[in-house]
Amino acid sequence: MNIDTGRVLRAAVFAAWAIFFAYLRISGDMTRYLGPRTYWVVTFGAVALGGAAIAHVATLRTQTEPRRPTRAEMASVATLLIPIVGVLMIPSAELGALAASRKLSSAGGGEVGAFAPAAPDPDGDISFAEIQYANESEEYAAQAGVVEGTPIRLTGFVTHAADAPGEGFDLTRFYVSCCAADALPFSVRIGPSIGLAPLENDWLEVQGRVARDESGFYVQAQDISEVPEPAVPYLY
Amino acid sequence: MASSSPTVMLRRPAGNLLLGGMVVIVATLVAAARLAGIGRSALAETFVLIFTSIVVEALPFVLLGALVSAGIAVLVPNRAFERLARLPLPLQVPGAALGGLAFPVCECGSVPVARRLISRGMHPAAGLAFMLASPIMNPIVLASTWIAYQGRGLALQMVLGRAGLGLLLAMVAGWAIGGEGARDILRARPDDEHPAPATPTSPGDRIRAFTDHLAADFYFMGKFVVIGSALAAALQAVVPQTLLSGVARTPVLGALALMALAFLLSLCSEADAFVAVSFVQFPIGSQLAFLVFGPVVDAKLAFLYGATFRRRFVVKLVVVAAPIVLAGSLWFEVLMR
Known part of the structure; x- marks a missing residue:
């Protein structure tokens, strides 16, 4: 044998x-x-x-x-x-600012945005996707409750970091359907605030209020804190 | 030659040495990469994450396809395939394409099954029609398409458009490319030279034959899924997709751009609708082109096809598929306006 x-x-x-x-x-x-x-x-x-x-x-x-x-x-x-x-x-690889820059669906005034769902959940939290959708459709913004002054708390990583302390930056989160290959980045503009200059890929928790200017909705931060990468790095 | 000795012995000291050498090399590489801080490179991180995610998602489907393929090889008697092969071709091709409705795996699983069906006697045209239709028409894919487009009020239209154009493409491509015999279309594989017993009788023989077929298909398809996924991940990590957005508003260029993107991304057909629906600046017809072309031709599949079929299969498939998908997507656009 x-x-x-x-x-x-x-x-x-x-x-x-x-x-x-x-x-x-x-x-x-x-x-x-x-x-x-x-x-x-x-x-x-x-x-x-x-x-x-x-x-x-x-x-x-x-x-x-x-x-x-x-x-x-x-x-x-x-x-x-x-x-x-x-x-x-590379045991702890993550999708960050570089990956976001390579993806077609860019946020906050990007060339190709995501479509707004017809019926948002009026009781749902306002997050990255809701802000981006709201920038595409007034009707959606009203239905989702994305209006100026709404309190908001977002956790994401920094893209388009500020050039100088106090300038605004983008906070981004990937939405995943099946796997990281289909991840789509959704970004929210964080307005000038508090003299901070976070670096690209820093994970932050931002608390503030929804604000609006000629470019669309953004978040006027009241408190920004550095946080570790969440256990589940994507939203769905 | 059978050995009469009851002694258990490993026959391949050179092989064991090679194996040991490989383990040492890999261990050294891993340690060196960690010490060099390769994980701190954003490009390397993006590549490894996307590469691994595609393989982790695809490999179980390859295994599922290999399981079905091994089952066909070991459990289905030859006479069943002989009866199938006697059916007229105009019945075999649409029948096989519609058979995709009952086979809920994505493209990685359908290739080994199609290969097995063709090698067992199904007409290549029918085998190809099945292979190309099942990743587009299976119930999970159509359900995910419905869910993705529900929010835009286009669920029924997109499901019908995807299933209809996918069925048409599968049948036409099957007829156009699979008109030759199995020997003319299938690439010979090393394990073909060492087939398991055709009709294993004892349970032990059956298990052994089943695992042989399973492993042969899994190894053969798996390595090309790995290579194709590496290419897709490299393209995703390096090429900015915004290059394509300049042509978004033009139906013809938009469709071609999204077909190119589908090739580049190599998404699983069960997930691609959720990505397609986000391309709002592209016409709806272009989005359909993305949904029909991607499951049939992508970077990962190109390697799989190249290893499964004879030379120029991929070129022939692109030559047949691209015009059909383009024309179909443009007509879909016309009907939707």
């Missing part, structure tokens, strides 16, 4: 991916890569890949001469492990 080295190799890769998916699920790190719509994929991946690994381990022994793994198979193994190696190299 021989052990098939090719199957050992395949079982190891299945197991590596199953462990990686299980880690994403247990640690909660899947929120960095996926939206809630596709969280189930991680559970399915951990279980199914784990099952495939077990099935391979159960059939490692062969009566025949085991076939040697070819160079192509070794290359396949290496290629399939690249994403896991990438995560080990």
Whole structure:
């Protein structure tokens, strides 16, 4: 009875991916890569890949001469492990100002804005999307309650940082549907305030009131504090 | 040659050495990258995050496709495919395309299944029609399209437009490209030379044959998903998408621009409607072009197709798909005005 080295190799890769998916699920790190719509994929991946690994381990022994793994198979193994190696190299990667600048849906006077939903939730919180939608539609602004003087609290990261202390900047948050590849940035302009000069990608909590000028709605900050990146970095 | 010795032995010391070497190299690379602070580069972070997210989302679907494909290989008897192959082609192609309605996986899962169906005797035209239709027409994709466009009061129109144009594209492309025999369209794979027993009888043989087919498909498709995802992530991290917004208002250029963007982004067809709906400055027809072209041709799929099918398949597919999607999206625009 021989052990098939090719199957050992395949079982190891299945197991590596199953462990990686299980880690994403247990640690909660899947929120960095996926939206809630596709969280189930991680559970399915951990279980199914784990099952495939077990099935391979159960059939490692062969009566025949085991076939040697070819160079192509070794290359396949290496290629399939690249994403896991990438995560080990950069374990806490995040989408920031650079990613926002590359995306088509830009906010607050960008060239392409997001469409405003027909019926906002009148009892819902006002957040990045509501402010941006309100800039596109007066009707939506009225329905969503985006009016001057409304108190607001936003947590996001800085894009278009101020050139000098006290100047305004943009606060941005990504909205994700399925995974980070479909993330869309929504930004809100934070008006000149309090002599602060936050840097790009700094995570801030801004409390203030909705204000409006010729460019549209923005937030006049009353209090700005630096905060750590939220456990769930995206909005949905 | 069968060994009569009961001793368990590893036959491949050189292979084990190579494996050990790989582990050491990877461990060294990871440590070096962390020490060098590569994670502090915004470009590297953006690339790794998008790359990993595409692979993490796609790989379970590849596995699902490989599971179905292995099931077809091991559990479905040859006579079923022989009966299917005897059906007239004008019945096979639309039937296969409509079969996509019952196969709720995205494009990564449909490729291994189509390959298996064609290699087992389904006419290539029908196999391709199934492969191209299922990522557009499956119930999850149509439901997500409905939800995404509900807010604009265009849910029914977009679902019908997407399903109708997707079905048309799948059938025409299937007929145009899949007219040749399986040998002329499928690229030979190394594991084809070492097939599992065609009709495994004992449960042990069946499990072994099933896992062999599963692993062969998963490994083969998976590596190209990884390579394609890396390309898509690099394009997303480097190319500013605002380059395309200058042509947003022109229907023809707008449709072409969003088709190019669909290729570049390589989004899962179950999520792309939520992205398409945000492109408000593009005409609705252009958004439809994005939704129909993306699931059929994108950067990630180009690698998968290149490995599955013979040379120039991708070029042929683009030559057939682009005019159909462009014309269809423009007519959709006309009807919507």
